[in-house]
Amino acid sequence: MNRQLAVLLYAFSAVALGSTGDVSKVNGSIDVERGQEVGDVSTVNGSIEIGDEARVRDVDTVNGAIRLGQRVRAQEVGSVNGGITVGEDAVVSDDVSTVNGKITLRRGATVEGGLENVNGELRLEAATVRGGLETVNGDVFVGSGSRVDGGILVEKPGGWNWRGSERVPRVTIEAGAEVAGSLRFEREVELKVAAGAVVGPIEGVAPRRVE
Numbered sequence: 001m002n003r004q005l006a007v008l009l010y011a012f013s014a015v016a017l018g019s020t021g022d023v024s025k026v027n028g029s030i031d032v033e034r035g036q037e038v039g040d041v042s043t044v045n046g047s048i049e050i051g052d053e054a055r056v057r058d059v060d061t062v063n064g065a066i067r068l069g070q071r072v073r074a075q076e077v078g079s080v081n082g083g084i085t086v087g088e089d090a091v092v093s094d095d096v097s098t099v100n101g102k103i104t105l106r107r108g109a110t111v112e113g114g115l116e117n118v119n120g121e122l123r124l125e126a127a128t129v130r131g132g133l134e135t136v137n138g139d140v141f142v143g144s145g146s147r148v149d150g151g152i153l154v155e156k157p158g159g160w161n162w163r164g165s166e167r168v169p170r171v172t173i174e175a176g177a178e179v180a181g182s183l184r185f186e187r188e189v190e191l192k193v194a195a196g197a198v199v200g201p202i203e204g205v206a207p208r209r210v211e
Contacts (some may be wrong), residue, residue, distance in 0.1 A: 029064065032056060047082065049075065065101070068092075076113070083120065086111065086127070095131065102138075105129070107145075114150065124148070124177075132181060139169050144176035144198075151181025151200055154189055173197040 021039035023030055030043050034051035041048055042060045052055055052069035057078045059066055065082040068074060068090045077084055083101040085165035086092060086109040095113035096103055102120040105111065105127035114131030115122050121139040124146040132150025133140055136157055142148060154169060169189045173179060174194030185191070185204030193199055193207040 034069070052087070062073045070106075087160075105146075135169070137167070137169060140171040142173045142177045142179060146177045148177075149181060152179060152183045154185045154187060156186035167184045173199055 015138055021080070023032065023038050023041045025043040025046060028043060028047045029046040029048065030041055031049045032038060032041060032054050032161045035053045036051065037055040038058070040058045042051070042058070043064065044062045045060060045064065047064040048059055048061050048066045050059065050068045050072050053071045055071065055073045059068070059074055060078050061082060062080045062184050063082060064079065066079055066084045067084045068077065070087045070089055071091040072087060074090070074092045077086070077092055077096045079098040079101055082098060082100055082102045084096055084101065085104045086096065086106060088106045089108040092111045092113070096115065097116040098113050098120065099117065100119045101117060102123065103115055103117055104123045105125060107126040109127040111129045112131065114134060115129050115132045117138050118136045119138055121141060122133050122135055123141045126145030128147045130149045132152065133148055133151045133154065134203055136155045140152060152171065154171065171191045173188050173193045175194035178198040179200060181200045183199055183202045189205055191202070191205050191207045
């Protein structure tokens with residue numbers, strides 16, 4: 001989870017340095033218009049909206065949500081405190097990560113890297129993730145028509161990740177979904193695997209098969 005901590009440092013450096021084609025702020029939201037092509041997009045306190053069919057490189061905020069529209073192309077997407085939505089048929093060529101926030105992939109979205117958070121749901125709606133799913137306290141939902149390469153890891157809480165919560169995360173794999181690679185659980189979870197789902201080896205908990 002060290003990658004998320006780097007987002008904070010990156011956001012400040014991007015605002016300080018900038019470069020031609022980049023869009024950056026300290027305080028305030030950023031909207032990239034439909035079809036626009038820019039470089040890195042970053043803010044410290046504010047949300048970021050990337051319009052449909054836009055092309056961007058890294059998208060980062062510290063405190064705020066990020067939304068990628070339909071058919072957006074981005075390199076890497078990260079927040080510290082805020083949810084992230086990747087729109088229909090959008091492609092992220094690297095990782096999508098947040099510390100505290102829900103990550104949602106709409107139908108047809110593809111993330112070539114991994115999906116990571118500490119607190120918040122990881123939700124795939126007929127989407128594809130090539131680099132696996134990783135969380136500590138979050139729920140995981142892999143919807144019908146989704147594919148995950150690289151498996152699923154739910155880490156044991158500890159250190160700065162641990163808030164003392166007794167809540168048990170829920171992991172749901174729907175019929176018609178596929179998870180290639182191991183499903184590894186270092187803590188207690190409620191795991192539901194539909195009869196029509198295809199999954200790799202499961203370590204740490206026993207699944208409950210549902211129709």
